[in-house]
Amino acid sequence: MIRSKISGVGYYVPDNIVKNSDLEEMMNTSDQWIKERTGIEERRWVDNDKLSTSLMGTYASESAISDAGIDKNEIDFIIFSTLSPDYYFPGSGVLLQRNLKIKEVGALDVRNQCSGFIYSLSIADQYIKSGMYKNILVVGSEIHSGGLDKTPRGRGVSVIFGDGAGAVVLSASDDDSGILSTHLHSEGKYAEELALIKPATTFWIDKIIDDENEDGTGYSPVMNGNFVFKNAVIRFEEVIYEALKHSSLKPDDISLLIPHQANLRISQYIQKRLKLSNSQVYNNIMKYGNTTAASIPIALKEALDENKLNKGDILCLAAFGSGFTWASALIKW
Numbered sequence: 348m349i350r351s352k353i354s355g356v357g358y359y360v361p362d363n364i365v366k367n368s369d370l371e372e373m374m375n376t377s378d379q380w381i382k383e384r385t386g387i388e389e390r391r392w393v394d395n396d397k398l399s400t401s402l403m404g405t406y407a408s409e410s411a412i413s414d415a416g417i418d419k420n421e422i423d424f425i426i427f428s429t430l431s432p433d434y435y436f437p438g439s440g441v442l443l444q445r446n447l448k449i450k451e452v453g454a455l456d457v458r459n460q461c462s463g464f465i466y467s468l469s470i471a472d473q474y475i476k477s478g479m480y481k482n483i484l485v486v487g488s489e490i491h492s493g494g495l496d497k498t499p500r501g502r503g504v505s506v507i508f509g510d511g512a513g514a515v516v517l518s519a520s521d522d523d524s525g526i527l528s529t530h531l532h533s534e535g536k537y538a539e540e541l542a543l544i545k546p547a548t549t550f551w552i553d554k555i556i557d558d559e560n561e562d563g564t565g566y567s568p569v570m571n572g573n574f575v576f577k578n579a580v581i582r583f584e585e586v587i588y589e590a591l592k593h594s595s596l597k598p599d600d601i602s603l604l605i606p607h608q609a610n611l612r613i614s615q616y617i618q619k620r621l622k623l624s625n626s627q628v629y630n631n632i633m634k635y636g637n638t639t640a641a642s643i644p645i646a647l648k649e650a651l652d653e654n655k656l657n658k659g660d661i662l663c664l665a666a667f668g669s670g671f672t673w674a675s676a677l678i679k680w
């Protein structure tokens with residue numbers, strides 16, 4: 348059977364660092380509150396009009412392609428995951444294809460928020476295992492900053508999110524390393540617990556213009572933070588165990604867990620539940636905040652740069668977020 352493995356990884360984050368103390372000036376918050384409740388110390392927010400979601404994804408992709416040691420025209424397919432696309436349509440995947448100046452390969456956009464990267468990896472894995480494609484670019488890129496409510500009203504959400512992009516090349520494996528399994532879930536009854544509602548077809552522009560009660564709310568993300576947190580810790584643990592069971596492995600067999608960077612307290616809770624050591628879990632939310640679809644590939648690249656993964660290691664990726672959706676991937680490195 349053909350296996351697919353991650354053959355290259357890259358990321359890009361904007362230069363502009365926004366510290367918690369900068370947010371204190373904008374909204375009624377404090378460095379202490381943000382650090383205690385989320386672990387975040389700073390995040391990157393785009394500060395110029397030239398950077399777009401697709402352009403950041405392009406920079407991350409160029410780095411991943413170079414890391415894979417292939418020519419960009421060896422890419423057979425693009426999967427672009429984002430909740431903050433350049434346009435309502437077309438998707439950012441085609442813009443990435445244009446930016447990379449590569450041949451006319453297929454480009455698919457995935458909209459699964461914080462789980463988007465693992466969903467995308469899972470799709471790519473199936474295409475490679477079926478023999479249809481050899482090298483697939485899997486990208487997660489987000490610009491949250493422009494859409495956040497930076498007044499005191501938005502403080503429960505806006506302090507968390509950061510901008511960034513990460514990408515991997517998934518290739519047909521030439522040895523026994525590769526993706527062992529992926530597991531995907533959703534529970535749509537909680538769709539509005541973490542969402543950005545307007546404008547979309549439920550509140551389409553003509554309805555908004557005609558609505559005399561329109562008060563300007565719903566244009567930035569809303570989150571029932573506590574409820575999301577409680578569901579996240581349950582689903583993270585469940586989906587990691589599901590992956591381990593599928594391969595007859597135990598938590599102790601995990602060499603490195605990279606959880607989606609939603610909240611340091613969530614990562615620490617999972618670490619405790621699975622009885623993992625500090626060296627078995629990688630977190631970088633302190634520097635970047637929650638970059639949704641980009642958080643896992645960014646963390647993966649940093650973990651690799653810090654020599655946290657060796658050939659043969661078991662890498663576990665897990666995510667939970669808006670939808671609700673959640674997912675895991677178990678990979679033999």
Ligand code: UT7
Nearest residue numbers: 376377380384461502503506572573575576579609610668
């Ligand atoms: O990536 C997708 C998945 N997302 C997540 O997993 C996020 C999950 N949720 C969370 O991470 C946490 O719920 C938050 C970090 C969003 C919030 O932390 P919390 O401990 O659940 O706080 P809370 O919402 O229960 O609010 C506690 C208090 C409230 O004040 P009172 O009512 O106790 O007086 C809030 O008004 O903290 C207040 N608060 C803030 N204070 C200072 C909320 N946001 C802020 C803020 N700065 N930014």
